[in-house]
Amino acid sequence: MSREKILAAVAKNKPTLTPLPDIQDFGNPYSDLVAQFTSVLTTIGGTVVEVRSWEEIQQYVQTHFAGRRMVTNLAPLADMAQQSWLTSDPHSLDDVGLAILQGQFAVAENSAVWVTEAEMGQRVTPFIAETLALVIQKSAILPKMHHAYAQIGAAEYGFGAFIAGPSKTADIEQSLVLGAHGPKSMVAFLID
Amino acid sequence: MNHSEAADKFNKDFDRTTWHDETLWWVRQKRDRAAFAIPEWEDLRNTASQIKHNVLSNLDTYLIEFEKNAKANGVTVHWAADAHEHNQIVLSILKEQGIQQIVKSKSMLTEECHLNPFLAENGVEVIDTDLGERIVQLADEPPSHIVMPCIHWKKEEIGVLFHKHLGTPEGCADPSTLTLAAREHLREKFLTRRVALTGVNFAVAETGEFVVCTNEGNADMGTHLADVHIACMGIEKIVPKRKHLGVFLRLLARSATGQPITTYSSHFAKPREGQQMHIVLVDNGRSRQLGREEFRNSLKCIRCGACMNTCPVYRRSGGHSYHNAVAGPIGSILAPNLDMTKNADLPFASTLCGSCSNVCPVKINIHEQLYSWRQVLTKSGHSPTAKTIGMKAMAAVLSSPSVYRFSGKIGRLTLSNTPFVVNNSLNPWYKQREMPEPPKESFGEWYKKNRK
Numbered sequence: 001m002s003r004e005k006i007l008a009a010v011a012k013n014k015p016t017l018t019p020l021p022d023i024q025d026f027g028n029p030y031s032d033l034v035a036q037f038t039s040v041l042t043t044i045g046g047t048v049v050e051v052r053s054w055e056e057i058q059q060y061v062q063t064h065f066a067g068r069r070m071v072t073n074l075a076p077l078a079d080m081a082q083q084s085w086l087t088s089d090p091h092s093l094d095d096v097g098l099a100i101l102q103g104q105f106a107v108a109e110n111s112a113v114w115v116t117e118a119e120m121g122q123r124v125t126p127f128i129a130e131t132l133a134l135v136i137q138k139s140a141i142l143p144k145m146h147h148a149y150a151q152i153g154a155a156e157y158g159f160g161a162f163i164a165g166p167s168k169t170a171d172i173e174q175s176l177v178l179g180a181h182g183p184k185s186m187v188a189f190l191i192d
Numbered sequence: 193m194n195h196s197e198a199a200d201k202f203n204k205d206f207d208r209t210t211w212h213d214e215t216l217w218w219v220r221q222k223r224d225r226a227a228f229a230i231p232e233w234e235d236l237r238n239t240a241s242q243i244k245h246n247v248l249s250n251l252d253t254y255l256i257e258f259e260k261n262a263k264a265n266g267v268t269v270h271w272a273a274d275a276h277e278h279n280q281i282v283l284s285i286l287k288e289q290g291i292q293q294i295v296k297s298k299s300m301l302t303e304e305c306h307l308n309p310f311l312a313e314n315g316v317e318v319i320d321t322d323l324g325e326r327i328v329q330l331a332d333e334p335p336s337h338i339v340m341p342c343i344h345w346k347k348e349e350i351g352v353l354f355h356k357h358l359g360t361p362e363g364c365a366d367p368s369t370l371t372l373a374a375r376e377h378l379r380e381k382f383l384t385r386r387v388a389l390t391g392v393n394f395a396v397a398e399t400g401e402f403v404v405c406t407n408e409g410n411a412d413m414g415t416h417l418a419d420v421h422i423a424c425m426g427i428e429k430i431v432p433k434r435k436h437l438g439v440f441l442r443l444l445a446r447s448a449t450g451q452p453i454t455t456y457s458s459h460f461a462k463p464r465e466g467q468q469m470h471i472v473l474v475d476n477g478r479s480r481q482l483g484r485e486e487f488r489n490s491l492k493c494i495r496c497g498a499c500m501n502t503c504p505v506y507r508r509s510g511g512h513s514y515h516n517a518v519a520g521p522i523g524s525i526l527a528p529n530l531d532m533t534k535n536a537d538l539p540f541a542s543t544l545c546g547s548c549s550n551v552c553p554v555k556i557n558i559h560e561q562l563y564s565w566r567q568v569l570t571k572s573g574h575s576p577t578a579k580t581i582g583m584k585a586m587a588a589v590l591s592s593p594s595v596y597r598f599s600g601k602i603g604r605l606t607l608s609n610t611p612f613v614v615n616n617s618l619n620p621w622y623k624q625r626e627m628p629e630p631p632k633e634s635f636g637e638w639y640k641k642n643r644k
Contacts, residue, residue: 002271015245020246127409146439158461159459173215179371
């Protein structure tokens, strides 16, 4: 059995045990977490929209994304989109023009938003839609990745992802192109 | 072809070499800006290095813990002692499913194991879905860089390639148009393939989950639409706890491309309902490298590619000249462990300037290991023949004062009177450089005359 062979070789060849270091969180250097998040996300090709209510989100969506197939599992937006997508074959989401999902929290240093399967509805949703919109409470913006993992703690999920901006590539002569395979644009709605 | 011969070929096109050099240096500068913006950067590097050291010192325990937790999550765990077994395991999963077509996102491990040609021989079509990897795949080439696989390709050449394979308009070299064409071409593959293979950036012992980082979203498009997800990882990819990801995700993208984080950092814990998830844990020489005290730290590598972008030799010789899945400085300390005879030239493909060690996010002493490998390879008779002859001749000259004095005289006379004897294409010292005016006498001769 290769398992035993590998484990025996590793046990034989490993160096003397050294301790794990303590992980610090390096504090919060940002006086304004919303401003920091906005600055980074804008730099990497995302759009930040600050809103005071769900109605403002609805208005923004109607203005910018009218006519596109829209999916969401957010109750306040339920009358804008169909619900049947939650149980349909994930391949049928190929033509989704806008997916609006909840982000659990965001990280100011790199504008990543933590989204798990529970918020995604279907795992492929945030990746297959032409535009991804994530709704984040302003109070749920944390300074750094260390704070993010402290927040996640021992939570159980089948799948979760940090998402920072739209899908992108620079594989052709280092020219940045948004919309490699996934969303061509990404909007973060920051709500009070 | 060894590294210096391949590098020589690469350098024939002077403008192209300069372009390659400058492109990678630009990425290195982006890395610097990202790193310098983090005041605790050095603390992060130290912490990451210490975590990885703990991993190496307790790897068997962590692997067992990871396996137990992954299994509890509903994932099937496979163990492969070498590349051949890894390839067989992947093929057997595909056969079980009756599958002949798969999509694959970036995995340097499968490059190391030569999975694609193996599957092709067995009638399986593999579509690489990372744009850069798809480009080199269409061109029937291996990647030349672990993060930017087609960094050696110009957009006009990609335009020609896409015109031939994807039907883009002739003469089109616009990156946006070409990327859009690839998006449409690959979207169809994502929607129709039932098995998706990915690499692994980090695997967490504590939870049994693993993390895959991409900018394009190709790993996610593949896996979330497929019935079966196969993830292949080297056994050194383990981190002990979930919170350690915070340290590594802060370092990885900043070191690789200067981004604050990759667009997607996907944490796979359990298969989707109705989906199968497999993890293949691969040794392929890693446990052997773990036993080499001088070289075991090479296993800390998180594959960011920063050492390649900064390396003056890599930048001016290109990834393919390293004839190994992982090129550049890190590839040159990993490759001799895989095959000492085939890769004996690689630790010599360096100026030992130390820039690689300075940028490494997990503080691997890369340049010191390059130097150590030279000694190991020379002692075991693996050093390149020309180098061995040269070194032996030099040792003979330097160990005898009379031979040394005589050789010096001959050298000065030759350079002044018959320079064509040495200034020709047979002498590598004359490539792209002019020799200085030879002095009329040696210091020894001068001293004898002038001491009073």
